[in-house]
Structures are given as structure tokens and as C-alpha cells.
Amino acid sequence: MAIAKLKQDINSALNNDNLTGALGRFGEAYLPAREKAYEGKDFAAIREQIKEIKSYAADHMEELAEQFAKQAEKNGAKVFRAKTAAEAKEYIAKVVKEHNAKTVIKSKSMASEEIHLNDYLLKNTGVDEVAETDLGEWIIQLCGQRPSHMVMPAIHMTRDEVAEIFSKETNQNLDPDIAKLVKVARENLRQKFLRAGIGISGANIAVAETGTIVMCTNEGNGRLTTTVPPVHIILVGLEKLVPKFKDVGPILEALPRSATGQKITSYVTMISGPTPAIDLDGNIIEQKELHIVLMDNGRTAMRDDPMFKQALQCIRCASCLNVCPVFQKVGGHVYGHVYTGGIGTILTAFLNSFEKAGELQNLCLRCERCKTYCPGKIDLPALIAELRRRTVEKNGLPMGQKLILEKVLTNRKLFHSLLRTASVAQKPFVKGNVIRHLPLFFSGLTEGRSLPAIAAKPLRDKVGHYVPKSKPKAKVGYYAGCLGDFVYPEQGEAAYKVLGKMGMEIVFPLEQTCCGIPATQMGAPEVAVKLAKQNIEAFEKEGLDYIVSLCPTCVEVLKHHYVDYLKNDPAWKERAEKFAAKVVDFPTFVAKHGNNLKFKKLFTKATYHDSCHMKRTLNVWKEPRELLNKAGVKLVEMKGCDECCGFGGSYSIKMPEISKAILDKKLVNAEAAGADVLALDCPGCKMQIAGGLDAKGSKLPVKHTVELLAEALDD
Amino acid sequence: MSVVLTKNPMDALYNEFKEKAEAISAEVHRVADVKAARELVTKIIKELGTNKVVYAPSELTQSIDVQAIGKDAGVEMTSENLRQNAADAGLGISQLDYAIAEIGTLVGNATSIESRMVSILPPVHVALVRTANILPNLLETIALYNNKLGELPRYLTFVTGPSRTSDIERVLTIGVHGPGRLIIVFID
Ligand code: SF4
Numbered sequence: 001m002a003i004a005k006l007k008q009d010i011n012s013a014l015n016n017d018n019l020t021g022a023l024g025r026f027g028e029a030y031l032p033a034r035e036k037a038y039e040g041k042d043f044a045a046i047r048e049q050i051k052e053i054k055s056y057a058a059d060h061m062e063e064l065a066e067q068f069a070k071q072a073e074k075n076g077a078k079v080f081r082a083k084t085a086a087e088a089k090e091y092i093a094k095v096v097k098e099h100n101a102k103t104v105i106k107s108k109s110m111a112s113e114e115i116h117l118n119d120y121l122l123k124n125t126g127v128d129e130v131a132e133t134d135l136g137e138w139i140i141q142l143c144g145q146r147p148s149h150m151v152m153p154a155i156h157m158t159r160d161e162v163a164e165i166f167s168k169e170t171n172q173n174l175d176p177d178i179a180k181l182v183k184v185a186r187e188n189l190r191q192k193f194l195r196a197g198i199g200i201s202g203a204n205i206a207v208a209e210t211g212t213i214v215m216c217t218n219e220g221n222g223r224l225t226t227t228v229p230p231v232h233i234i235l236v237g238l239e240k241l242v243p244k245f246k247d248v249g250p251i252l253e254a255l256p257r258s259a260t261g262q263k264i265t266s267y268v269t270m271i272s273g274p275t276p277a278i279d280l281d282g283n284i285i286e287q288k289e290l291h292i293v294l295m296d297n298g299r300t301a302m303r304d305d306p307m308f309k310q311a312l313q314c315i316r317c318a319s320c321l322n323v324c325p326v327f328q329k330v331g332g333h334v335y336g337h338v339y340t341g342g343i344g345t346i347l348t349a350f351l352n353s354f355e356k357a358g359e360l361q362n363l364c365l366r367c368e369r370c371k372t373y374c375p376g377k378i379d380l381p382a383l384i385a386e387l388r389r390r391t392v393e394k395n396g397l398p399m400g401q402k403l404i405l406e407k408v409l410t411n412r413k414l415f416h417s418l419l420r421t422a423s424v425a426q427k428p429f430v431k432g433n434v435i436r437h438l439p440l441f442f443s444g445l446t447e448g449r450s451l452p453a454i455a456a457k458p459l460r461d462k463v464g465h466y467v468p469k470s471k472p473k474a475k476v477g478y479y480a481g482c483l484g485d486f487v488y489p490e491q492g493e494a495a496y497k498v499l500g501k502m503g504m505e506i507v508f509p510l511e512q513t514c515c516g517i518p519a520t521q522m523g524a525p526e527v528a529v530k531l532a533k534q535n536i537e538a539f540e541k542e543g544l545d546y547i548v549s550l551c552p553t554c555v556e557v558l559k560h561h562y563v564d565y566l567k568n569d570p571a572w573k574e575r576a577e578k579f580a581a582k583v584v585d586f587p588t589f590v591a592k593h594g595n596n597l598k599f600k601k602l603f604t605k606a607t608y609h610d611s612c613h614m615k616r617t618l619n620v621w622k623e624p625r626e627l628l629n630k631a632g633v634k635l636v637e638m639k640g641c642d643e644c645c646g647f648g649g650s651y652s653i654k655m656p657e658i659s660k661a662i663l664d665k666k667l668v669n670a671e672a673a674g675a676d677v678l679a680l681d682c683p684g685c686k687m688q689i690a691g692g693l694d695a696k697g698s699k700l701p702v703k704h705t706v707e708l709l710a711e712a713l714d715d
Numbered sequence: 716m717s718v719v720l721t722k723n724p725m726d727a728l729y730n731e732f733k734e735k736a737e738a739i740s741a742e743v744h745r746v747a748d749v750k751a752a753r754e755l756v757t758k759i760i761k762e763l764g765t766n767k768v769v770y771a772p773s774e775l776t777q778s779i780d781v782q783a784i785g786k787d788a789g790v791e792m793t794s795e796n797l798r799q800n801a802a803d804a805g806l807g808i809s810q811l812d813y814a815i816a817e818i819g820t821l822v823g824n825a826t827s828i829e830s831r832m833v834s835i836l837p838p839v840h841v842a843l844v845r846t847a848n849i850l851p852n853l854l855e856t857i858a859l860y861n862n863k864l865g866e867l868p869r870y871l872t873f874v875t876g877p878s879r880t881s882d883i884e885r886v887l888t889i890g891v892h893g894p895g896r897l898i899i900v901f902i903d
Contacts, residue, residue, distance in 0.1 A: 026885050075869070135891060136882035154882050162883050182880060182888045189892060194802060210867055220835055220878035220893025226870075227831040228798070245864055249857045260881070263735075263818045264853070267893070268873035275870045276828040278798040284828065 006334065006359055007657070013330040014661050019156045020329060026155060027328040033261025034319070041253065043375075049250040051377040054313040057241050058303050061312075064208040064241040065294055071211030075273030077290040085115035088295045089124075092117065092200070092233055095291055096125045099231055101197030103127065105189075107217065107225035108134040109202025110150060110316065111235045111295060113338045114351055117200070131192045133221035135185050142169050148332030148340060150318040151259045156331045189221070197280065199225035203236040204316070205251055206294075209244045212272040213292065216255060216265040223267050230277040233291040238299040239312045251315055254375035258317035298350040307386050311346045313376035318343075320370035320380055325644045326363050329661045335360055342370045342380040349387055358391030362655060365648035365662075366521070367612040385520065392523030405519050410530045412513040419454060419486045451691055452487050459489035463496050463508055472505035473593065477539050477582070479549040479558065482514050483683035491550055491683065494710035495586060499548070501713055502594045511538035515557040521651075525565070532562045533572065536579045547582045548589050550706060552614035552682050559583040560617075585614065586706060587623035587681060594627075599712040601632030606708065607673035608635060609666070609689060610642035611682035624681050624705045631712035638673035640665070647688035663692045671700060678702045728816040728849040729901065736819030736899060739876035740889055745846060745901040752902045753779045756808065756841060759898060760788040763839060765805020767791045771829035773810035775843040775902065781808060797832035807833030807894070808841045811874065813859075814901070817852035820875040821899065824868035831870065840894040842874070846901040 013019055057064055069079040082088035096104060104127050106112065118130045118141070132141040136154035140147055142165050147153030154162070163176040166184050174184060201222060205214035213234050215222045226232055242248070248270070256262040277288035302308050321327045321341030332340030337356065339347040342364060349357035364384045371380055397405070408415050459480050476499055484492050499506050512535055516528035535558065539547055549555050559580045566572040590597070606628060615621045621642070628635060646662030666689060670678050678693075678700055680686060690702040733743040746752045756779060760768055768790050770781045785792025793800055801807060809830045811823035821842055825831050834840045850856050860867060878893030889895055 022884060029885065133892065134882070135880050139882070152882060152885070155885065157883070159884055159886075178883050178886045179888055181883060182891055186891055190802070193892070194798070210864060212867065218878070219880045219882075219891035221891070223831065223835050223872070224892055227828070227835065245867070246857060246861045249854045252857075253853060264820055264873065264875050266739075266875050266877070266879055268875075270867075270871040270873075271869065272867050272871070273869040275826050275831075278796075278828060278832070280798075282796050282798055 006362070009334040010330055010655070010657055013334050014657055016156075016331075018158045018161070019331045022155055022158070023328050023331055026152075027322065030261060030322045034257060037257040037261045037263050041257070046250050046254050047375045047377045050254060050315065050375055051313055053242050053247045053250065054315070054376060055310070057243060058239070058309050058312040060243070061238055061241065061300060061303050064243060065238055067208040068206055068211055068241060069294065071208065072273070072292055073211075075211045076287060077211065077273060077292050079292045079294060082293050082295045082297070085295075085297045088115055088235065088293050088297070089117060089120045091293055092235070093121055093124045095231065095233060096121055096127060096198055099197055101125075101127055101231070102129075103192055103196045104130045104198045104200060105133050105192055105196040105225055105229065106130060106137075107199070107201040107215075107222040108132070108137050108153075109200065109235055110338060111202050111237050112200065113147065115295075115297065117235070129192070131189065131196075133189050133193070133225060134217070135182065135219060138185060138189065139165060142166075146333065146338065149321060150316055150339065150344075156333070193224045193228050195280070196229040198231045198233065199229040200233045200235065201225050203234055203240050204255065205242055205248055206236050206240045207243075207245050207248060208241055210272055212245065212270050214248055214252070215269045215271070216252075216267070217269075218262075218266045220267055222269055226269060226271060227277070230279045230285050231289045231291075232274075233293065234271075235293045235295060237295050237297070239314070255315050255317050258319040258373070258375045302350040308346065308350065308383060310378050311343065311350075311383060313378050314343055315376055317375055319373045319375070323369045323373050325367060325369070325646070325662045326365055326658055329658055330363075334363070342384065343378070345387065346380070346383050354390070357387055358395075361385075361387045361391070363658070365644060365646070365651050367644035367648060368616045369612065369644065372616050388521070388523040389525055397522065397524060401522055402524075405522060405524045405527045409514055409519060410527055410534075412511065412534060415513065416458075420458070452687055454486050455489045457489065459485045459492040460508060460510060462489055462493060463506075465508070466496060466500055466506040468500060468503050468505060470503065473503040474505070474545040475543065476504045476506050477542055477544040477547040478506055478508050479512060479535075479539075479547055479554060479583075480508070481549060481551040481554040481683065483687065484550055488683050488686065488704070491704045491706055494704070494706045495548070495550055497710045497713060498590060498594070498597070498706060501597055502590070503596065504593075507542050507544065509538040509542055513538075515554040516561075517553055517557050520561070528561070529565045532565055532576070536562065536572075536575055539579060540575065544582060546584055546589065547579070548584055548586055550586050550681070550683065550704060552585055552611050552618055552620070553684065555583055555585045556613050556617045585618055585620055585681075587627060588618075588620055590627055590709070591623040597630075598714040599631045599709075600714045602708065602712045604633050604677055604708070605636055605675045606633045606677045606679045607638045607670060607675035608641060609638070609645065609670065609678060609680040609685060611680060611685045612642075612644050614681050615642050620681075624679070627705060627709060628679060631709050633679070633708060633712075636673050636675050638675075639669045645685050645688045647684045659688075663688060667692050667696060667698070671698060675700070677708070679705050679708055681705050725846050725849055728851065729846060731816040732814050732819055732849055734819075735817065736876065739819055740879075740897075741819060741876045742896065742898045743901070744899065745903065747903050749778045749902060752843070752900055753784055755900060756781075757784050757787050759841060760784065760790055760806060763805050765790060767793070767800065767804040768806045768808065769797060769801045769804040769833045769837065770794050770807065771809040771827060771833045773830070773843075775810040775845070776808060779843070794829050794833070797829055797836075801832040801836035804833075804837045806839045806841060807837040808843065809834045810843045812844075812848060813856060814844050814849045814899070815851075815853055815856050816849055818875060820853070820873050822856055822871070822873050824870070825872040826868050826870045831872070834874070835893050838890065838894055839896040839898065841898045841900060843900050843902060846903045849901075
């Protein structure tokens, strides 16, 4: 039911040209701006500091909250600790009523969105208006929507829509001229500022040591909210606490740079106590009333969760949204809650509902892009996967999936014989080299993408134990992965050719099986653990120096996940570590040990697609380019070479509409490069991109780097 | 009107500040002394063609004698009743304590209600700063306040360029709720 609604939202977002246009433009402008803002800065060092500050703060949340409250009270503020959203709202309403305020102005505060404060005040106090004063927020408020982005709430709207909304509000006929529209907002809101009895704002940082609240804004509405009305209420979540005043430094260095590509926002305000104000009659008040509401509302529960505690390192810069290929296509509203994007999925789980979040995690592609940009150094994809696991744990898997995962995937012989049968059974469906139905996680309807056929003969039947004539340089175990074994055996054969020329002895352990990533993605980690043990056992017996694979995701799983799965299992921990130490991706291995390789010139122009897991998880992107160069290939880079192709394993099946929208962008860029061939280093990406090109009728061939290398070998 | 002085140890920092602040649409001037500052501010007021200027009393506004400037320029110059006066003045003048070269930012204690009202309500803000108070970067500025935490101002403000927004279609527009022009006058 809920999933159906989500799908509906996705489809309407994908068909909204305004939305995809605005988000696409922003997505393209964001990265260069961010890059420039960070010039001369050490992002790695800054994020490490932020991680330390914020994880310490999470560990000492209660202590810091007490210290903050004490200090802020000493400075003259009134501090209220709210456990729940309801408590926070009641307290704020009480203050509003005490002052008999008619107009309340607000400066952007996600926390107040989180608890739906505006509505509550309108219903439960005598106020006539609660006006959002951030331009984007005000637009959203006037048309009764929710913000779609934490930093740019109205990014999904066009100037025409804004002109229409403002025309209605001001009873004028306004042109869609942005400068003029901004002026209209200034004049309108100015009146509200001047008659407001109370200002409510959020906070970006709360310093325990000094009781200081730090706020960043660009428009100046934050300064007006904290200055003009004689009463100021600050609503701040416990996750904004940091211990020391000096901790403000690194956060302030990263927040604007990561959020909007600015070195700093126009205004940064640090409030450490009540200041003088002028009341509505023009009298000077020596000390205004300053209330600080420190709100929990799910944050300590998050802190108490060993995995999700990490999410408290978030500084709300929204860069995880800005770089997310899914967000760029569907915008924030499909997330259906206040916080959107990757971090939004996680926050929704704790601040709103776990159910909803369990559904939202389906939106994540696991391209890992957000993780490399997050200044809080949060492993967002891992947390989203954990949400998935918990949802499955609670609700169970659908019967079909459960059966496949538990009964088929863990039984290698059965699994492989099914694949073999499929290669025969598919015959009626194969048209040319293209098929519409594949078993298991490759199955399902696809739109705008042809699927490859299962090979007549898997790789395991074509290659075996290769021993070079001269003394072998090393003994290499070949890990094929499901796609490499049963769909693209030609890639494996090419790899054998290259490795053989390098003077390697090569072994294909027949007991090897699926790496387990589909099981993890579906939320069945116990199945993945079983597969890990099977694979480790299969390779252990052979006395290998290295284990090489053409699939970056398999390498990631074999090298990093297995150790993690088995770290608490004393009997297996060491075995997993030994195994992992030998695993290496193909380009790195050849770049390191293939100096003796001789190539003839290929005279081909190739463009290169960086696979998400190759580039970001394994940090390999120079190596394949160097190898292609050596093979005499001329590289012409395509636009957005490291942007996700939309595959994401089972994602392309689960969320075919989004997957296809992301793929389309890739295909356009790939074709625009004007190359003779598209090279890449991942069988999954090949399935996606080659399938997309095929369905489009494009003639651009897609090859794994290893195939080009094998072609260029000088024998 | 602004003079470029040579062989001053602050030259490098000033130049860096000017470059960074101008890149975000601030207007930056530097004058040798209070007399030159007085002339420059008078000229700015005359060019604006406003008839009301508000100011926040401070050491620098006193040394350049804003009241005399008001007379010279023929405008009402006041720091009274600012909820009203600042809202319809054409210009606000206040002093800021420091400038940060790396990011073109001004920093100061804005606890007094006057200093805040005059710097946010009028469409133009003239900020007076001592050239000797330019600091290299943000972290050193924070460290400076960190060294005297007991005296942390209740309202510490950082101002970088005029007010701005990109909320409609990501198109940058200068001047929203705060001033649309920020004119910075460094006094040696
Ligand atoms: S999770 Fe990281 S990238 Fe996303 S908003 Fe938080 S700090 Fe920024």
C-alpha cells in the first residue's frame, strides 16, 4: 500500500519538468562551486575534526545539555528541556500566550518543521499569523507545501509559480522577474518584522561551554528575527550541541562550503545571552526575553542506538542531497517528510516513524556518493542498509524472496544448476543477444533497457587451472561473481589471457559462489554470512597469493564486508582477514604487476565510465585510464564520468523508473563523447549501460577494460 | 577618495580582504585618517541622496563626528528611536571590530540594539573598521575570542557582503531582508 503511494509520488516527480530541470541545473552548478569554496582547505582534516567533535558530543549529550542549560541561564536566558515534540510546542505556545502576541516571525528552523509548530500555534494561541521569513520558506508556506530541501526549501519551484503565489498574496499582478519578486518579499515581510511581538529561530550550533547559539543565514532574516521583536525563542535539537566554543571553527568552515559552495554565509550570529531590544511602542528594553527550548524528540534514542548514533554527526549541510542521483531526479517531496534525501531517511526513522523510513530506504541506490562528501563523515549508505535490515527483521521478507535467498542462494549447486537451466529455458525469450526474463535478482520487468542473455556455457566450464610455461610469478585465484560467471564469460576469458601473459598461475575454485550483496541489499545478512563462509573456504584450500576479480562490488564485499560480518566470530575472524588481505581489483593488480605486458596500438577512441564502487569505495580510477592508455586507446572523457548509471544491483529492479531516469542522463553523456567504445570496469554497469544503449538503438559498444586490454595484447 | 598606502604591514591583509569582499559584492575603501574618513562618508551620503541616516554610537563614529557629517551632508543624523527611524532611513553607519582577510568578513560585538538596527534595516550599511584590526582567517578569529571567553559579547556578529538569496531558481539576488549594499571603510 505505502509502496504504491511512493511509486506514485516518484512517477509524478519524474514527470515534473520544472523539478527535474531546476534540480538538474543545481546539481551541475553545485560541485564546481563547492570545489572552489574548499580551495586551499583540507576537507579530509576538517571532516575528521567534525566527526570527533560531534561524536564526542553525542556520547556526552546529557552532560552537555546540562552544561549548556546552566551556562545559558547564567547568561540570562530561560532554558526549557523538552523531551517530546508536544512538550516543546506547549512551552512555546505558553510564551506566545503570555505576551499576547498577534504576529510571530520565524527564521528557518527545521526543528520547528519537524514538530509542525506553525499549525500548533495558529490553533492553540491567539496569534493571527506565524510568518516564515526565509524567502524560500515563505514561498512554501504561502502555497501550503513542505520544504523539499534542507537548505533550499523552494528549489523545486519556478519563477512563474512564485509570481503566481505572490500575486495572490499581494493582490497584484506580478511579473515572473526574480529581482522584483524578491523585492515584493522584502517589503511584505518587512511589515511583519516590524509588528512582530515574538521571533522564533532555530540554531546551527549550541555551545555547552559558553551557552552560545550559532546561526547562519544569507538573507538577514535571522538577524532581524533575533533583533527586532522584544521576545526571542530559540528551538534547538540536542544534536546541535558541541562542547567547546572553539569547536565552532571547523563546523563553520565546512557548513557553508558544503551546503551552497559559499566560504561563509552572509550572516553568522552568535548569541550568548539576552540583548537589549525596542518594544512595539519604541521603548528600549534593557534585556529582552530569551527562551531556549532544548529538544530531544527521538535524539537520545538515536544516541542510544550503537549504529545510528553516527547520524548525530550530521551538521545539516544537505550536501548528501546535492550529490544524490536519486534526489536530483525526484526531489525532496517523495521522501514524504520534513527531512529529505539520505540523511532524511535516517532522521525520519528516529524523529518520525520507523515504518515510513523502512519504505524510504528503497530510494537509495547505494552509489556511495553521499558518503564521500559528508562533512560529518557519516556512512549514510550503511545506515540505510541497516534500516532495511531492521524493517525486514520486523516484517519478514516476502515469501518468494525468502525462498530464493535462503533455499537457493545458499545452496550453490542448486543455484548454479538453476542458472544453467535458465540458459536453456531462456532460449524462447532470447532475441539476438537480448532477453526479457532472467531468474532470481536479475528477473523482473525492465523498461528502456534490454537484459543480456545467460551464456550458453558459464565461465567455470571454459577456464580452469592455468599454469604458465616459465616459473609462475604468483598464484592467483580468480573470483568471477555471478554476472562474470554466467552472463559475461568472455570478460573472464579476457582476464585469463591478460593474467596469463603477466606470468601468473591462475586457479578457478569451483566452489565459489555469489558474493552475497543481493542478500545484504534485500535485508538478509544471515544469508550473506553463509555465502561469505562458503567463498572463504573455497579459496583457502588453494594456497593463493592473490584473489582477483573484475567486479568492484564483489571486491568490496570480499575485501571489506566479510571481515566485518565475521569480526565477532573467533573461529572465522582470522580466516576472513587472511582471505581479505589477498583480494584485489583487476585494474590495480595489472597496474602493479603487469609491467611486462606488451601491447600493440588499438587506435580506438574510448570514453570511460567510473563505476561508483570502483571509484568511491575502492578509490580506483587512475589505474584503468593508465592501462587503456598503454593499450593505445585514446581516452575522451564524458561529462559526469563518475556519476552513477542507475544500476545499483537489485535497485534497477526495485525502482525501475528512477533507475531508468538516471541511466538516461548517462546514455546522453556517453553518446555525446563521440567515442568508438565505452569502457568500464564493472559487469553490473555493463548490464545497465549496454542494455540502455541497445534499447535506444545505439551502436556504441560497451566493453570491460579487460576486453580492450586482451585485444591489444601483443602475442 | 580612498588611498592606497604603501609599505604598511597591513597592506597584504588589506589587499586580500578587498579582493575577497569584492568578490561577494561588498564595496571596500581605505583611508589614511579620520579626516579622510569624514570626507568619504559625507560623499557617500550625498551620492545616495537620502535624507535620513541612522548610526550606532561607537568610538569610530565619534572620532569621525557623524553629527558634523550629517550637517555637512544636509541630512537628519540620528541614533534615537531606531525601531522607527532605522526602518525608513536610507543609510546606517556602525563600527565593526575586526575584518577577516581570507573570507572578506567583518566581525564585531553587536550587543547594542543600535548597532544591530542600523546595520540591518536600512538598504545601505556603511561599516567602519580599523585597518590594524584585519585578521588573517576565521579560525584565528575564533581563537581570538576563545582566548577571552569570559568577555564573549552577547551578540557577536559576522557580516560578509550584502544580504543575498538564491531561493528562486537558484538565481543570485542581492539584497533581501538586510542591506543591498555594504560599504566598508577601513581607517588606518
Ligand atoms: S549527513 Fe552529512 S552530508 Fe548529509 S546533511 Fe548531514 S552532514 Fe551534510
